[in-house]
Amino acid sequence: MAVCTVYTAHSLNSTCSISTPTKTHLGFNQKHVVLYSTNKKTARRASSAVITCATDTQTVVIGLAADSGCGKSTFMRRLTSVFGGAAEPPRGGNPDSNTLISDTTTVICLDDYHSLDRTGRKENGVTALDPRANDFDLMYEQVKAIKDGVAVEKPIYNHVTGLLDPPELIKPPKILVIEGLHPMYDQRVRDLLDFSIYLDISNEVKFAWKIQRDMAERGHSLESIKASIEARKPDFDAYIDPQKQYADAVIEVLPTQLIQMTMRGSSPALTQASNSPMGPTLTTGHEVSVLEMDGQFDRLDELIYVESHLSNISTKFYGEVTQQMLKHADFPGSNNGTGLFQTIVGLKIRDLFEQIVASRAKTPLEATKA
Numbered sequence: 001m002a003v004c005t006v007y008t009a010h011s012l013n014s015t016c017s018i019s020t021p022t023k024t025h026l027g028f029n030q031k032h033v034v035l036y037s038t039n040k041k042t043a044r045r046a047s048s049a050v051i052t053c054a055t056d057t058q059t060v061v062i063g064l065a066a067d068s069g070c071g072k073s074t075f076m077r078r079l080t081s082v083f084g085g086a087a088e089p090p091r092g093g094n095p096d097s098n099t100l101i102s103d104t105t106t107v108i109c110l111d112d113y114h115s116l117d118r119t120g121r122k123e124n125g126v127t128a129l130d131p132r133a134n135d136f137d138l139m140y141e142q143v144k145a146i147k148d149g150v151a152v153e154k155p156i157y158n159h160v161t162g163l164l165d166p167p168e169l170i171k172p173p174k175i176l177v178i179e180g181l182h183p184m185y186d187q188r189v190r191d192l193l194d195f196s197i198y199l200d201i202s203n204e205v206k207f208a209w210k211i212q213r214d215m216a217e218r219g220h221s222l223e224s225i226k227a228s229i230e231a232r233k234p235d236f237d238a239y240i241d242p243q244k245q246y247a248d249a250v251i252e253v254l255p256t257q258l259i260q261m262t263m264r265g266s267s268p269a270l271t272q273a274s275n276s277p278m279g280p281t282l283t284t285g286h287e288v289s290v291l292e293m294d295g296q297f298d299r300l301d302e303l304i305y306v307e308s309h310l311s312n313i314s315t316k317f318y319g320e321v322t323q324q325m326l327k328h329a330d331f332p333g334s335n336n337g338t339g340l341f342q343t344i345v346g347l348k349i350r351d352l353f354e355q356i357v358a359s360r361a362k363t364p365l366e367a368t369k370a
Ligand SMILES: Nc1ncnc2c1ncn2[C@@H]1O[C@H](COP(=O)(O)OP(=O)(O)OP(=O)(O)O)[C@@H](O)[C@H]1O
Pocket: 066, 067, 068, 069, 070, 071, 072, 073, 074, 075, 209, 210, 212, 213, 332, 333, 334, 338, 339
């Protein structure tokens, strides 16, 4: 079992309070909403994009950062499900595409912006985590174009061959998720994000998850997994981990019996949390509020008891969190806080998306000025 923590940035003015047997209140406010670009060059490109734009407004862009094997795919499946669909690779496209598309969301993997293929990295003695192995200019241009409603031809990094494949067409979705190693590394890309998440998985937990997957599914030896984690560590510490300072939500998983959820944004009510008899406890830090959950759910349907003690979790009906968790009982982390907090963050992203759409609908004239 692992400690799981969720932080939300103080810039969101988050609130979190608990005074069990009353309710835990989880609040996220949107960071910023860009209605339209005032940049004339971009505006021209955007005007030709009206045809390809999947929504009547700008694409909402979500960033999900984590090291390899830290649960990004699992989180993405939960998030897509919250929007009511299942994500699939592009139809008729490259079978090794890393992209996943559903009715509402398109998830692109930032590995596709590797500028050096596997051989190139080896020859240059750099890892994929090193910014020099990635094309941030192209990443920025393409994410910006999609956000402005313009379809792009995005490269594909083929994890099977280790080569860069011919590009694939990405049309602007309602929600674009950019997931991978560096969604918050480059300030230009970071500034395009409407919401960002960092999956902060401790080395011990990462190791356990990777062993189970890479030995069982990918035929790697224990020694090679250990060696790979060790070899990546300096670059992970230098380039990946620092991104959590920019994240609106951080889900932290530590190797103890405790599951923990932390939210940035201080709230006096948090101090009452330690009285909670139901397991979750809250502590406060510097502009950080923390919700912790201990142990695992032996019976998933009993999660409704925990859910009944939470408020403002952006559900559309009573029991929605429990329903989502039951729906995906086979996903990793479904019997502990990792799955629970991923689901709650997914619901918050849906809420944010609906807020953004509603705020744009109120100002249609302004939105078309660009
Ligand atoms: N909450 C969890 N609890 C236990 N195991 C988990 C959890 N989340 C993910 N895992 C395990 O960790 C491994 C990696 O998960 P996943 O494929 O979702 O990560 P990823 O970040 O998308 O990986 P990659 O970038 O390497 O494709 C899988 O074997 C999965 O079963």
